[in-house]
Amino acid sequence: MRTPQLTLYKHFGVVKDVEPTEVNPGQWTDVRNFQFQDGASRRVGGYEGYGGTPTVAPLFCFHTTDQSTNYWIYCGTNTVYVTNGTTHYDITPALGLNVAPAGNWTACSLNGIPVLCNGINRPFYWDLNTSNACLYLPGWPSNATCGSVQAYKFHLFAFDITQASVRYPDTVWWSGGAEPGALPQDWVPASDNDAGDVQLADTPGAILDAKPLRDTLMVYKENSTYALQYVGGQFVYTQRKVFLNHGVFARNCIEEINGEHWVFTGTDVIRHNGQTSVSVVQDKVKNTLIDSIDVTYKDYCCTAQIHSQSQFWICVPAQGNDSLTDAYVINTKTNEVGTRILPKILYVGRGLVDQDLFATQWSTDSQAWELDLTSWNQQSFNPTADSLLMCDFADTELWSVDTSDQNDGAAMYAYVERTSLPITAGDTNTLVTRIVPDIRGATGDEVFIQVGSQKFFGEDISWQPNVRFTIGTDNYIDVQTEGRLFSIRFQATTDRRWSMYGYRLQTVDTGLF
Numbered sequence: 023m024r025t026p027q028l029t030l031y032k033h034f035g036v037v038k039d040v041e042p043t044e045v046n047p048g049q050w051t052d053v054r055n056f057q058f059q060d061g062a063s064r065r066v067g068g069y070e071g072y073g074g075t076p077t078v079a080p081l082f083c084f085h086t087t088d089q090s091t092n093y094w095i096y097c098g099t100n101t102v103y104v105t106n107g108t109t110h111y112d113i114t115p116a117l118g119l120n121v122a123p124a125g126n127w128t129a130c131s132l133n134g135i136p137v138l139c140n141g142i143n144r145p146f147y148w149d150l151n152t153s154n155a156c157l158y159l160p161g162w163p164s165n166a167t168c169g170s171v172q173a174y175k176f177h178l179f180a181f182d183i184t185q186a187s188v189r190y191p192d193t194v195w196w197s198g199g200a201e202p203g204a205l206p207q208d209w210v211p212a213s214d215n216d217a218g219d220v221q222l223a224d225t226p227g228a229i230l231d232a233k234p235l236r237d238t239l240m241v242y243k244e245n246s247t248y249a250l251q252y253v254g255g256q257f258v259y260t261q262r263k264v265f266l267n268h269g270v271f272a273r274n275c276i277e278e279i280n281g282e283h284w285v286f287t288g289t290d291v292i293r294h295n296g297q298t299s300v301s302v303v304q305d306k307v308k309n310t311l312i313d314s315i316d317v318t319y320k321d322y323c324c325t326a327q328i329h330s331q332s333q334f335w336i337c338v339p340a341q342g343n344d345s346l347t348d349a350y351v352i353n354t355k356t357n358e359v360g361t362r363i364l365p366k367i368l369y370v371g372r373g374l375v376d377q378d379l380f381a382t383q384w385s386t387d388s389q390a391w392e393l394d395l396t397s398w399n400q401q402s403f404n405p406t407a408d409s410l411l412m413c414d415f416a417d418t419e420l421w422s423v424d425t426s427d428q429n430d431g432a433a434m435y436a437y438v439e440r441t442s443l444p445i446t447a448g449d450t451n452t453l454v455t456r457i458v459p460d461i462r463g464a465t466g467d468e469v470f471i472q473v474g475s476q477k478f479f480g481e482d483i484s485w486q487p488n489v490r491f492t493i494g495t496d497n498y499i500d501v502q503t504e505g506r507l508f509s510i511r512f513q514a515t516t517d518r519r520w521s522m523y524g525y526r527l528q529t530v531d532t533g534l535f
Contacts, residue, residue: 026455027531032524033440034058035358038310042442043479043507055436057351058358059331062462063522065436065514066351066362067424072375072411073105076420077112080413082127083420085373086136088150092374094411095136095148096420097127102138102156104148105420107376111152119143124368124415125321128231128273132173133203139171145180147205161197161209168195170273172232174239175252176200177216180209181229181241191228194241194250195219196259218258222248225266233276235283235296242270242285249296268292268299274324274369277334279354286325286336288312291352302357303350311350316341326370327354328408328424335362335410337370345416346370365421365429367412375409375422427518437513438522442479445508445529451477454508456528458498461512463520465494470513475505483509493520504532 036053037045045051055066078098086093095104100119104111122140129138137159139145144167146156159178169182169191176199183193198208198215208215222229227244234240238249239259247265252258270276271288278284282293290308292299303311315323319339324346326335332354337346345366352359410423421430428434446452454473461469474485489499512522 026528028458028526028528029445030524030526031440031443033438033522034061034063034356035306035353036360037306039305039308041479042440043444047443049440050438051441052439053361053437055362055434056438057331057333057360057362058353058356059333061523063360063438065434065463065516065519065521066360067519068426068428068430068434069365069412069421069423070426070428070430072420072422073107073110076105076418077101077103077110079415079418080420081124081368081415082129083369083371083411083413084129084136084138085371085411086131086134086148086150087374088134092376093150094371094373094420095129095138096413097122097138097140099123102148104152106152109152113148113152113154113156115143115146115156115158123321125272125319125323126169127369128170128172130171130173130178132178132205133200135205137171137173137178137205139168139180141167141169141182143167145171159197159209160205160207163209169229170231172234172239174232174234174250176206178206179232179239179250181232190221192223192243193219193221194229216254216258220250220259220261222261225263227269230270231273231276233278233283235278236281238296240264240276240283240296242276244288245269264296265294265299268294272321272323275336277325277327279327279329279334284325284327284334284352284354286323288320291336291350302352303359306357307350307359311336311338314338314340314348316343319344322346322368324369326372326410328372328410330408335370337364337367364412365414366416367421368415369413370423371411371413373409373411375411375425433515433517435513435515437511439509439511441474441483441509442476442507443509444506445527446506446531449506451504451506451532452508453504453530453532454501454527455530456498456500457510457525458528459491459512459525460523461491461493461520462523463493463516464518467493467516467518467520468514469493469520471499472511472513473501473503474509475503476507476509477505479507485509488513 080096083096122142126141166185168180178197180195197206198217200206225246232241241248275286291303334352336350349362412421470488474483
């Protein structure tokens, strides 16, 4: 009688661009609503409403603060509102706005003053007084608009200029220097200011966006990247080309993380230090990600980060969808990739969500005892500038990310899967008789485990029925599946998060036939 063998398997990150038999034994081949952090495969958190129902359907949001109150500015198609989490204020410019679509909006902050741009109207700012409407930037030409804005050092920058109905897609304007606590007053270059302009015309395409990186401002066109550096004097800023084959896919697709820029280029996801770049998704999900996007709505794509959890999100509209439906979540320390299903949103903004807005009183908590996840009179997470807010235009909601384990009160479906895993050397068959998983979560929650086998890669996987595994009760499950290649799936629909730390397979070598 052959002796059973017990072998430990741990999988981290998903690989979908490589045939399953060629995927490293330490990686999953498919995941849904899982991220990879601290040596575990973790089901992602959920989301819940923030600030009550927005006054208008939001397609963009931006966080700002006056040092005593946290505000979220949110924009409709031609209106602008701001909320402190309880009250909503109309701050639309007095003369109103022309309609601007999702994907057009950008925002920045200079001296603590938020500045917004939508490519259709002149850029404008808000003075942090909820009684006051937004105002157009001082000194900005009345017959000009721009595609995006960014703050760097003492100046505001504008990109992709349209003036007197003529578009200059490769032109950069920068303002005169701003006094502390104020906005710049000049945009037309003159002898008494340091405003200026430059054309980045030696590569094709329009300037889409920019973001500071250490002592330079990185400017991104569709297929190239430039660096602007402050030198003062007559030239104020100098330019140099950085990459001739990397740009940015859409506005708001750049994040500064640990002294590098992480960029979704449309053909890759790269990180760079201003000189050299590397792909973080090559031979993992690069092709899957790019092929999944509905290019009709490519301008909706955006990125976000949660620094405390080492996460970089790439949010995209999947084929056949007119909103952001999928986020590829990359661990910025290990480059492991997970995925997260989004609630058909148009933008994800990063800022701070006040903890006391989610505190729960015993008397007002109506959820069933066995399902309740909340903590009374306190918040179950540590609020930081890492909070994310999602703009749901279709349902007129602002969703706060990870402040709940559920999706707006509903249980979440999630799974991890490894298919066509060779578990023996050569051509021998193996019988799998027992699975000992290391699953951690709430006691009583159920995870369903399904196993399958193949004799040869390419043939259909012979899946066995699901077997229930109860967290806190079960230690293992017994199965009977035989073949040369092994497949396994862990899936559950739960109100609470759960994590996979690996599993052991008890196997018996059954020979060549």
